[in-house]
Amino acid sequence: MKRYENKIAVVVGAAHGIGFSMVERLIEEGAVVAALDLEPDVMIEKFSKYGEKVYSIFCDVSNKQVVEEAITKVLEKFGRIDVAFSNAGIIGRKSLLDTTEEEWKKVIDVNLNGTFYVNQAVLRSMVERKIKGAVVNTSSIAAYTVSANTGAYxxxxxxxxxxxxxxxxxxxxxxxxxxxxxxxxxxxxxxEGTRFNKERNEKFLSNIPMGRYGEPEEAASAALFLGSEDASYITGITLIEDGGFTLF
Known part of the structure; x- marks a missing residue:
């Protein structure tokens, strides 16, 4: 039996990158997925081949009411949520002195407040329906290491x-x-700001013991492990998936 057979999964930030890979992996492993993102048209185009296995919903995670409405739509459609992946995120690249209050708030609103809104709505639904489910949030190695111009992130x-x-x-x-x-x-x-900058790219790669960048599918695999019964006695951790970067 597949790990996510008959599971109702939510992926927030599903249109691109790691979130997109999460959706594809979840479908491969038997789930029906509610894909939430700012770009529902992009999701419909990308996921149309999966038919009713993917349900695309507009969601701006920086807006609490919009998040709650999106989760309500999922519950009206499927009746429950078994597992959710809160993956939406943006990055800002300015120094501390140059970052405006608006720029700071934008990053915090999406990355932190958005994660809170998603967790609150999903977890409330699980408690009310007595679902012994799982939530997996997307953090970053930036939670443990810092570099110039990424303070808000x-x-x-x-x-x-x-x-x-x-x-x-x-x-x-x-x-x-x-x-x-x-x-x-x-x-x-x-x-892209790092990978497409020759100097920054070379510096980053030299600090990764495995000598390469991670693929979205690899981050998705780590997240799906945490959301599955394979991790049934694991809670409260942040699993670092970085090719050894934070070993230094």
């Missing part, structure tokens, strides 16, 4: 890892697990 992802811990403690009595995955530099849109 690092702060937001550090918050995601801490949110994951307190959610895990509060949900454990209900049989619900909450974990996070922390990808390193993966081949996604969010890392």
């Amino acid at each position: 690092s702060a937001s992802k550090g918050g995601v890892s801490q949110l994951t811990k307190f959610a895990a403690i509060e949900m454990a009595p209900y049989g619900i697990r909450v974990n996070a995955v922390a990808p390193g530099t993966s081949v996604t849109r969010i890392t």
Whole structure:
């Protein structure tokens, strides 16, 4: 039997990169997926080949009401949520002194507040329906290491890892697990600023023991492990998936 057979899964931030890979892997492993993103048209185009196995919904994670409405649509369609992957994220690249309040808030609103809104809505649905499910948040190695000009991103992802811990403690009595995955530099849109800059690219690669960037499918695999029964006694952790970058 496949790990996600007959499971109702939610992937937030599903249109590109790691989230897109999560959706494809979940379908391969037997799940029906509600794919949430700012770009439903992109999702419909990408996922149309899967038919009714994917249900695409518009969702702006920075807006609490929109998140709650999207989760309500999932529940109206499927009646429950067994597992959710909160993956939406953006990055800002400015120094501390140059970052405006608006720019800071935008990153925090999407990465940290958005994760909170998704977790709250999904976990409430699980508690109310007595679903012993799982939530997997996408943090980052930026929660543990910092570099110039990514302060808002690092702060937001550090918050995601801490949110994951307190959610895990509060949900454990209900049989619900909450974990996070922390990808390193993966081949996604969010890392193009590093990968397409020759000097920065060479520097990053020299600090990765495995000598390459991660693939979105690899981060998705780590997340799917945490969301599955293979990780049935694991909760509250942030699983680092970075090719050894944080070993230094």
